Amino acid sequence: MIDVTSPDTAKPGGRLAFGVATASYQVEGATTADGRGPSIWDTFSAVPGAIADGSDGSVACGSYERLDDDLELIGGLGVDLYRFSVAWPRVQPEGSGPVESRGLDYYNRLVDGLLARGIRPLPTLYHWDLPQPLEDAGGWPVRDTAERFADYAAIVAGRIGDRVEQWATLNEPWCSAFLGYAAGIHAPGRREPEAAYAAAHHLLLGHALAGGRLRDAGDVGIVLNLYPVWQENHDAAAAAAAVDAIQNRLWLDPLLQGRYPEDIVSMAPHLANGPLVRDGDLDLVSGSLDWLGVNYYTPHRVAAGAENGGGSDQLPPAFFPGAPPFRFAPRDPRTTMGWEIEPRGLEELLVGLSQQAPHLPMMVTENGAALDDASRRDDGSVDDPDRIAYLREHIGAVQRARAAGADVRAYLAWTLLDNFEWAEGYRKTFGLVEVEQGTLRRIPKASYEWFAQQVHADGLIP
Secondary structure (H helix, E strand, C coil), X not given: CCCCCCHHHHCCCCCCEEEEECCHHHHCCCCCHHHCCCEHHHHHHCCCXXXXXXXXXXXXXXXXXXXXXXXXXXXXXXXXXXXXXCCHHHHCCCCCCCCCHHHHHHHHHHHHHHHHCCCEEEEEEECCCCEHHHHHCCCCCCHHHHHHHHHHHHHHHHHHHHXXXXXXXXXXXXXXXXXXXXXXXXXCCCXXXXXXXXXXXXXXXXHHHHHHHHHHHCEEEEEEECCCEEECCHHHHHHHHXXXXXXXXXXXXXXXXXXXXXXXHHHCHHHCCCCCCCCCHHHHHCCCCCEEEEECCCCEEEECCCCCCCCCCCCCHHHCCCCCCCEECCCCCECCCCCECCHHHHHHHHHHHHHHCCCCCEEEEECCCCECCCCECCCCCECCHHHHHHHHHHHHHHHHHHHCCCCEEEEEEECCECCCCHHHCCCCECCCEEECCCCCCEEECXXXXXXXXXXXXXXXXX
């Protein structure tokens, strides 16, 4: 098994570790089984119109009841790593207080099953499914949520920490803060820009507090969705800077430098000092990383002009509160999410991060493509050459970044299974494996077979 914590894996020409990733609410289902409490996504999905196809995650891929099937699929790929997330309301139904041992038992079996197959478990403690009682008490804009998150982290570490070497605290806190509390298109569906910035601070604080509780149980990282921001015309400089600040530097500057960027503070003055940001908060956040997880799908091309009208390929102004008017200008080709396919952006991002933090190991913790998956092979399985091309090109971008000196230890494809794609429901398919609606039968796609071959190859395969 590859030791992704070893500097040897980051040497140019050395073998890149491979894995796949999933998230609890997107795959597990069984949302009322074994004492699990409601999450904000259970509540949000019940709001008419909140989910594009009117669905929810109550069944998802049924992974909670089909653990052995999924372990066989992961083992069949021969990957080094499996990144999964722990559902907080499955472990602590109220978000604090009593622990549900049956929920912990599931993750205990998952970890043991991975290790039995020679696969390193990489748990993410928070992938957006906040226990509803904590949201009822104020959610991430309230400091207490960060403190409860640290308690929850300690509970999980107490059960599986003897077999886990690396932890991710949060997945994409930008989405939690700005999609959930500013734009309102993700759970909990609030549209309060000031609360979004408060949530951002408490997410970072929660990461740091949880990291303190996890330190004896392994290396601690955070997973950020980062974007290269490219200015499309000369009038877009201010907008591009604001987008970069909110998307990237709001998170990287506190983590790497212990401060919020000046332009962020000008947009959100309550981040300048108390009562929100208390003495010592940013000292805890700074230097709290042993590794950085990078989720990459597309660049942000920012152009001056009228504000966006919305849509899957254009983010409305509510996503970036305080930014001057602008529009996104993605180019073709695009995925069915409307996201531009541009592997050069991943290479640029990784090289730039390595220059900002030369001693911080990185992993590409998510990368993949939603495609229409309409083409079928003779046996009825999905033939997805476009997804294979996407993965090949982006793995190539990682290899070029490593050759340029970026300390990238692993590449994880998003995702193992077609699943509940948040506000899009089941309309968008990212998986290497199709999940047949109704039966939940797993049907590997051509990309699954290609990725399994890639895992064992010395270089990129056709």
